[in-house]
Amino acid sequence: MLAFEIWKNGKKLAVTGLTEGGAMSLMLTWVGKGAGASSRIADGVxxxxxxxxxxxxxxxxxxxxxxVEWIEDTALRxxxxxxxxxxxxxxxxxxxxxEPTTGLASAATGMRFTPCATCGAPRLQTAAAPAE
Incomplete structure (x- = not known):
């Protein structure tokens, strides 16, 4: 199966993969708050x-x-x-x-997440309306 092998500083964190269908994503995100947020970053912290x-x-x-979630790492320097x-x-x-997906995506509402054919990102799809 297709998998992502994730390493941090030479240490393997995880091998991620789904045996059937689905979507996997990797996000490295920084949210700086306040004036000069980027310049306040210090070495070793x-x-x-x-x-x-x-x-x-x-x-x-x-x-x-x-x-599903394999990694949530906030200890980055x-x-x-x-x-x-x-x-x-x-x-x-x-x-x-x-954990089960909740909210809009459920069998009861007829909505579900499916992977985008182009990029693989989760897309919310609705069931077809019943014919009258």
Whole structure:
């Protein structure tokens, strides 16, 4: 199966993958607050507002899709080395968090997340309206 091998500073954090359908995403995000937020970053100190997240939507059972997460790392510093290797493997790590999708996406509402054919990002789809 397709998988992402995630490394931080030479240490493997996780091998992520979904056995059936779904969507996986990796996000490295920084949200700076206040004037000069970027210039306040110091060497050797965790960078406030910077995090790495690896997760997705497991669509193995379309009637009960699940939100999954393998990595939520907020302990990032200057000179951290984050590497992502795209691999094919038979075995992946279990997500550290798995929970049913909620809100708009549910079998009861006829809406669900499916991966975008172009980029793979989760897209909300609605069921076709019943014929009258």
């Amino acid at each position: 965790e960078i406030e507002g910077l995090d790495l997240r690896v997760g997705g939507i497991d669509s193995a059972d379309p009637a009960s899709e699940q939100s 200057l000179d951290d080395d984050i590497r992502i290797r795209i691999i094919a493997t038979e075995a992946v790590d279990a997500p550290v968090r798995r």
